[in-house]
Amino acid sequence: xxxxxxxxxxxxxxxxxxxxxxxxxxxxxxxxxxxxxxxxxxxxxxxxxxxxxxxxxxxxxxxxxxxxxxxxxxxxxxxxxxxxxxxxxxxxxxxxxxxxxxxxxxxxxxxxxxxxxxxxxxxxxxxxxxxxxxxxxxxxxxxxxxxxxxxxxxxxxxxxxxxxxxxxxxxxxxxxxxxxxxxxxxxxxxxxxxxxxxxxxxxxxxxxxxxxxxxxxxxxxxxxxxxxxxxxxxxxxxxxxxxxxxxxxxxxxxxxxxxxxxxxxxxxxxxxxxxxxxxxxxxxxxxxxxxxxxxxxxxxxxxxxxxxxxxxxxxxxxxxxxxxxxxxxxxxxxxxxxxxxxxxx
Amino acid sequence: xxxxxxxxxxxxxxxxxxxxxxxxxxxxxxxxxxxxxxxxxxxxxxxxxxxxxxxxxxxxxxxxxxxxxxxxxxxxxxxxxxxxxxxxxxxxxxxxxxxxxxxxxxxxxxxxxxxxxxxxxxxxxxxxxxxxxxxxxxxxxxxxxxxxxxxxxxxxxxxxxxxxxxxxxxxxxxxxxxxxxxxxxxxxxxxxxxxxxxxxxxxxxxxxxxxxxxxxxxxxxxxxxxxxxxxxxxxxxxxxxxxxxxxxxxxxxxxxxxxxxxxxxxxxxxxxxxxxxxxxxxxxxxxxxxxxxxxxxxxxxxxxxxxxxxxxxxxxxxxxxxxxxxxxxxxxxxxxxxxxxxxxxxxxxxxxxxxxxxxxxxxxxxxxxxxxxxxxxxxxx
Ligand SMILES: NC(=O)c1ccc[n+]([C@@H]2O[C@H](COP(=O)([O-])OP(=O)(O)OC[C@H]3O[C@@H](n4cnc5c(N)ncnc54)[C@H](O)[C@@H]3O)[C@@H](O)[C@H]2O)c1
Numbered sequence: 001x002x003x004x005x006x007x008x009x010x011x012x013x014x015x016x017x018x019x020x021x022x023x024x025x026x027x028x029x030x031x032x033x034x035x036x037x038x039x040x041x042x043x044x045x046x047x048x049x050x051x052x053x054x055x056x057x058x059x060x061x062x063x064x065x066x067x068x069x070x071x072x073x074x075x076x077x078x079x080x081x082x083x084x085x086x087x088x089x090x091x092x093x094x095x096x097x098x099x100x101x102x103x104x105x106x107x108x109x110x111x112x113x114x115x116x117x118x119x120x121x122x123x124x125x126x127x128x129x130x131x132x133x134x135x136x137x138x139x140x141x142x143x144x145x146x147x148x149x150x151x152x153x154x155x156x157x158x159x160x161x162x163x164x165x166x167x168x169x170x171x172x173x174x175x176x177x178x179x180x181x182x183x184x185x186x187x188x189x190x191x192x193x194x195x196x197x198x199x200x201x202x203x204x205x206x207x208x209x210x211x212x213x214x215x216x217x218x219x220x221x222x223x224x225x226x227x228x229x230x231x232x233x234x235x236x237x238x239x240x241x242x243x244x245x246x247x248x249x250x251x252x253x254x255x256x257x258x259x260x261x262x263x264x265x266x267x268x269x270x271x272x273x274x275x276x277x278x279x280x281x282x283x284x285x286x287x288x289x290x291x292x293x294x295x296x297x298x299x300x301x302x303x304x305x306x307x308x309x310x311x312x313x314x315x316x317x318x319x320x321x322x323x324x325x326x327x328x329x330x331x332x333x334x335x336x337x338x339x340x341x342x343x344x345x
Numbered sequence: 346x347x348x349x350x351x352x353x354x355x356x357x358x359x360x361x362x363x364x365x366x367x368x369x370x371x372x373x374x375x376x377x378x379x380x381x382x383x384x385x386x387x388x389x390x391x392x393x394x395x396x397x398x399x400x401x402x403x404x405x406x407x408x409x410x411x412x413x414x415x416x417x418x419x420x421x422x423x424x425x426x427x428x429x430x431x432x433x434x435x436x437x438x439x440x441x442x443x444x445x446x447x448x449x450x451x452x453x454x455x456x457x458x459x460x461x462x463x464x465x466x467x468x469x470x471x472x473x474x475x476x477x478x479x480x481x482x483x484x485x486x487x488x489x490x491x492x493x494x495x496x497x498x499x500x501x502x503x504x505x506x507x508x509x510x511x512x513x514x515x516x517x518x519x520x521x522x523x524x525x526x527x528x529x530x531x532x533x534x535x536x537x538x539x540x541x542x543x544x545x546x547x548x549x550x551x552x553x554x555x556x557x558x559x560x561x562x563x564x565x566x567x568x569x570x571x572x573x574x575x576x577x578x579x580x581x582x583x584x585x586x587x588x589x590x591x592x593x594x595x596x597x598x599x600x601x602x603x604x605x606x607x608x609x610x611x612x613x614x615x616x617x618x619x620x621x622x623x624x625x626x627x628x629x630x631x632x633x634x635x636x637x638x639x640x641x642x643x644x645x646x647x648x649x650x651x652x653x654x655x656x657x658x659x660x661x662x663x664x665x666x667x668x669x670x671x672x673x674x675x676x677x678x679x680x681x682x683x684x685x686x687x688x689x690x691x692x693x694x695x696x697x698x699x700x701x702x703x704x705x706x707x708x709x710x711x712x713x714x715x716x717x718x719x720x721x722x723x724x725x726x
Contacts, residue, residue: 154586154595157613159534161630206582206714208601208609212531215632223532223630225601225611227582229714235584237599239611241532243630257538259586259597259617264538335580336716 013302014041016073018066018088019080020054021045022102023168024129027294028077033058035295038302044069046080070095075125075305077298078102081169081177082184086111093122100127100301100311104188104325105318107179112322116315127301127311128318130192132254134296135269141258142197144265151261153198156236158190162252164214164222164242173219181220183209183328186240188321189254191228192313195320197258200232202320206337207328213243226328227337249275250286391415393680396450396474398422398443398465399457400431402660403479407454408435410673416680421446447472452683454676455479459562460555463488466503470495475502475683477676480569481561482696484554486704489697496693504679504689505696507569511671511678512663514643518629518636519574527631530575533610534628535567539661540620541596559596560585560707561700564614567627568600568706569691569699574629575608577721578702585710586617600706605721612706621657623664698723 015032017025020043032040042061045051055062063069070076070091075098078088085106092099099119105128106112119126132138145153165172165185172178172185195201205228209221223241230236244252254269272290297313304311327340395411397404400422408431411418418437422428425439432439440446443465447453453469455462455478463483466476476496482505483489496503509515522530542550549555556562560583572578583600586593596616603609618624626639645667665671681687705717 152590152593152595154590154593154617155584155597155599157599157611204714206601206716208580208603210531210607210609212529212607212632213630215528223609225532225609227584227599227601227714229584233590235586235589235599235714237601237611237613239532239534241630243532243628243635245634248635257613259595259615261593261595264615264618337582337714 012037012039013075013305014039014073015302016041016063016069016076017043017054018069018076018078018092019045019084020050021081021169021171022079023165024102024294025054025077025079028079028298029054029058031292031295031298032077033060035298035302037306041073042069066091067095070097073097075099075301077129081171082179083107083177086115089115089126090118093118093124096122096124098125098305100129100298101315101318102129103318103321104179104184105315105322107184109319109323109326112319116319119315125304125308125311126315126318127304128192128313128315128321129297130189130313130317130321131293131297132189132193132269133196133313134293134300135254136291137267137269137271138193138254138256141256141265141267142193145197145258145260149262150258150265151263153234153258153260155234155259156194156197157257157259158194158237158255159239160186160190160252160254161239161241161243162186163244163246163248164217166217167246173217175220178220180325180329181209181224182222182240182242183207183224183226183332184325185242187224187226187238187325187328188318190236190238190240190256191321191324192317193256194228194230194236195317198230198232198234200230200234202228202324202327202340203231204229204337204339205324205327205331207331209332213241221332224328228324229337247283249284250288392684393417393452394419394450395452395454395676395680396421396440396446397437397454397456398446398469399455399461400424400428401456401458404456405431406662406672407456407676408437410670410676411454412436413670413673414677414680419446419449443468444472447474451475452477452680458549458555459557460484460549463492466492467495470499470501470503473499473501477504477506477679479506480508480696481557481565481703482693482700484557484561486697486701489700493693493697502683503693504682505691505693506672506675506679507566507691507696507699508671508675509566509570510573510690511675512665513668513671514638514640515570515627518627518638521636522574522629522631527629527634527636529606529632530608530629531632532630533571533575533608534613534626535571535610536613536624536626537563537567538613538615538618538624539563539622540618540657541616542660543620543657544659557703557707558585558587559598559614559616560600560710561703563616564598564600564612564706565699565703567612567614568602568702569696570627571602571604571610571612572695572699572702575604575606575610577605577698578602578610578719579605579721580716580718581702581706581709582714582716583706583709584714585707588710598706598710600709602702620655621661623661625663
């Protein structure tokens with residue numbers, strides 16, 4: 001029986017979570033437990049203790065094996081360390097289970113392509129987790145651009161900087177498991193948004209990176225600037241640095257300045273926040289009161305699974321973003337702009 | 346009030362030179378060298394007579410600053426009606442030729458269109474006058490070198506108005522960096538966003554051969570600041586919308602710099618915004634801290650008046666009305682340098698290095714974003 005046939009019998013979409021290692025899983029799990037029409041069917045993690053504590057907190061089952069969980073669900077959310085996405089997605093595909101995979105889809109282009117191919121071959125849905133596509137400010141910018149409100153777009157500048165994620169988990173800064181540093185972590189969101197807004201593909205990438213920021217750490221790159229050229233002639237840049245110190249009142253942010261023949265629009269996606277001043281020890285925090293993009297993204301995934309149609313963000317979108325990251329690393333190595341995709345090898 | 350040299354003097358705590366107003370004043374006599382006394386007050390700069398060449402947009406700004414400093418001013422412009430009008434308004438004298446202006450002043454302040462900086466500056470130096478020149482130093486590196494040579498041969502001082510070094514927010518951020526508050530600078534993002542200058546078609550401004558376009562005119566401010574904070578630049582990549590797609594008519598350019606220190610900078614300059622936008626922003630991320638500034642969020646007074654019009658001037662200039670005029674700080678510091686040789690926070694060599702960087706960025710933009718490398722040794726030559 002395929003996952004889809006099982007669902008037809010059940011009614012609610014049954015979703016499992018593969019790994020709690022990505023910090024985003026901590027956001028997705030309670031949302032999945034709460035979404036109407038969804039059964040959070042279980043959680044697997046390489047560490048059984050982590051699985052059972054997360055499952056206990058969410059009122060669901062912990063699974064000791066991936067295969068065991070895959071038998072009980074229609075779809076999975078893959079939130080393992082980046083390098084482990086491929087193996088888990090391939091298992092899900094073979095089991096006929098639809099997949100929402102955390103970004104970046106993989107740590108290299110062959111793995112990302114294998115993930116897309118495996119899902120295509122098995123006929124399961126594959127969505128890449130780019131929640132910023134559901135951020136209302138970002139959506140407003142995109143719909144303005146698509147409606148021609150900015151005229152011809154000539155340039156995009158974006159900033160997606162944040163705290164160093166080693167505060168969440170050590171694997172984020174272990175290149176064998178994460179694929180790299182700030183460039184891996186932060187380029188994909190804006191690269192994906194730009195492709196989506198422009199309806200054009202990146203043809204050339206120039207990138208620079210360094211390890212000056214976050215002096216407590218010596219390893220992957222902590223600072224990076226990326227310049228992209230699109231097939232339609234638009235150029236775009238991304239500051240992907242882990243530049244927020246520990247004292248910063250929030251995790252980071254995402255902003256875009258869009259420049260066109262009609263003027264300019266600036267978007268600060270997480271501007272809807274409070275400033276809260278606590279005790280000296282608690283310091284200052286900026287809790288976000290804007291709409292929850294993670295929730296909207298999960299709803300979109302569940303709808304796609306329920307209706308068995310292509311999700312709004314595909315696996316190919318994830319693959320394209322990985323190709324851009326790959327080109328950025330090749331450019332950093334070469335000190336020159338490089339072509340993206342097959343032209344770049 | 347003319348006692349304003351001390352305002353600029355309050356600036357320097359840890360940079361090029363310890364400068365303080367009282368000391369500068371006590372040095373008045375020793376520095377008098379070629380300077381003849383003007384009829385102004387008793388400040389250092391008030392001993393000077395300044396001659397402004399080019400009384401356009403920035404010439405007017407300088408005239409206001411010199412006047413506030415109590416400096417006697419003479420102005421010259423090929424458009425004599427414009428010069429007369431401005432002189433009348435500020436109580437300055439008009440010269441009928443460059444030669445007449447040189448005769449009447451101690452320092453020549455070059456505010457002509459960019460491609461005409463070099464000929465005026467060189468003529469002034471040859472006439473034995475100190476020279477202050479607006480940014481960019483010149484349209485080409487060869488012109489700038491000729492200016493340096495002329496000043497050296499004549500034994501006069503030459504200073505270039507990179508005025509961002511006199512804006513309090515930029516000075517404060519650099520001071521915080523120098524004080525070690527954020528550690529070593531690692532990633533800089535410098536932004537200058539405004540509207541297309543409202544000059545008639547055919548104006549020198551829109552002629553790349555004369556102005557150098559947005560990179561030499563606008564981006565150069567932040568290119569200079571990037572060097573000031575993070576040191577010399579060894580590689581630059583730059584994209585410019587007007588170069589890539591001239592038919593779209595949008596002036597917007599972005600450069601990515603690699604500094605010799607390993608720091609990297611993102612520098613954005615725009616004339617694509619709606620009037621009266623003039624927004625400057627920067628972020629300096631260091632090895633253990635971060636500095637943020639955005640002029641969009643630092644206006645202490647926000648009028649919500651039912652006035653008509655957008656309030657935009659011909660060319661945008663930062664509103665500095667609450668912080669003292671940075672042009673005045675700049676000219677006062679330069680004037681003191683000319684009176685008594687006090688070091689300044691910027692030199693002509695410095696301005697030449699910034700010009701070379703801007704020319705390299707412009708070249709990159711014209712070669713489709715090719716990475717142009719710079720020799721840092723050349724910058725300090
Ligand atoms: N520091 C800043 O923030 C800033 C701002 C604006 C302009 N500038 C610089 O100032 C310079 C002038 O710019 P502007 O906006 O004032 O231009 P503008 O066109 O308003 O003024 C130029 C003036 O020079 C006069 N002129 C032309 N040729 C001359 C000559 N041979 N002799 C005497 N006068 C002559 C013109 O008649 C005009 O009045 C440029 O190099 C520009 O880059 C600097």
